[in-house]
Amino acid sequence: MFIFNKKSDLTAHLAAIRTQKTKIGFVPTMGALHQGHLSLLKESIKNNAITVVSIFVNPTQFNNAEDLTNYPRTLERDVEKIKTVSKDIIVYAPSVEDIYEGNTKSTAFDYDGLEFQMEGAHRPGHFDGVGTIVKKLFEIVQPTNAYFGEKDFQQLQIVKKMVQKHNLTVTIHGCPIHREANGLAMSSRNERLSADARNEAALIYKTLKEAKSKFENHSAKEVIAFVENTFKKHPNFQLEYFEIADEATLLSCIRKSKSKKYRGFIAIFINNIRLIDNISLN
Template identity: 85%
Template structure:
């Protein structure tokens, strides 16, 4: 397995091995890999001659310094997990200096308003950081295809918009959410949960599934009120938001349309650990 820490070495390798028709798949991660990440890597290896996985905790997308400090860093274990899939996968695990070259700040992006909803409203500057790092990585790896999980559905839509607006020659693929046996969406942040908290966090997906059923008969406002009350009953949770939005525009659903595609988005804290999830309501 090839592991590169310098972008110059990675690009030299990719230049040497690719031909005009060689497809390169790319899976950008921040490490602490779980089965959801591995499923993205598997999808890439099915459809591309070369798969590159980046492992980089990007400082510019954290608006909370403590969150950045506490984010799990498990490079050795991550490499072991990737090696169980294939020895042919290329890993790019750079330092901050290699990516940002002494200028660790975000570029401002315009995502046609997608950035102002949900996560954007609660994490100022977050999506500028996301756009900055993803664009830099795309320019380094120059992939044919890139794979992202639907757990971060808003991020997926924003990356598609950024790719479109900057005319980047890469196809973005969204892949299904992977869940733990109790329904909790797999996330690197789950590493920080106690066993008790992880069990309690099953409430998130349980409530989302109930909201989906109710959305078939009730208004968006009524469903939001239901979800809010469910978390008010559970003192270990702090609900940051639950919103029902149009999948394409991410604008809040004020009145249901028969042709609309809607999704429920949630962010909650348990033991000061922030978890997000979403569910298609159609």
């Protein structure tokens, strides 16, 4: 297995093995890998001759310094997990200096308003950081295809918009959410949950499924009230938001339209650990 810490070494290696027709698949991650990440790698392997995974905790997408400090960093364990998928996967695990070259700042991006909804409203500058790092990684790896999990559905839509607006030659693929046995969406942040909190967090997906069922015959406003009232009964949870939005524009649903696809988005704290999830409502 090849593991590169410097982009110059990675690009030299890729240049040596790439041909004009070689398809390169890319999975950008922040490490602390779980089965959801591994499923993205498997999808890439199926459709590309070469698969690259990056492991990099990107400082410019954190607007909470404590969250950045506490984010799990488990490179050795991550590499062992990657080997269970394939030892031919190329790992790029750079330093902040290698990526940002002494200028650890994000670039401002215009995502046609997608950035102002939900996560963008609650985490100022977050999607500028996401766009900055993803664009840099795309320029380094030059992938044919890139794979993102739908747990971060807003991020997925924003990356697609960035690729479109900057005329990048990579195809973006969204892949289904992987869940733990109790329904909790797999996330690197789950590692920070206690066993009790992890069990209790099953309520998130249970509530999303109930919201989906109610959305068939109730208004968006009524479904939102149901979700808010559900978590008010559980003091270990602090609901940051639950929104029903158009999948394409991410604008909040005011009145349902049969021609649109809707999704329920949630951000919630349990034991001061922030979790997000979403569900298709159509």
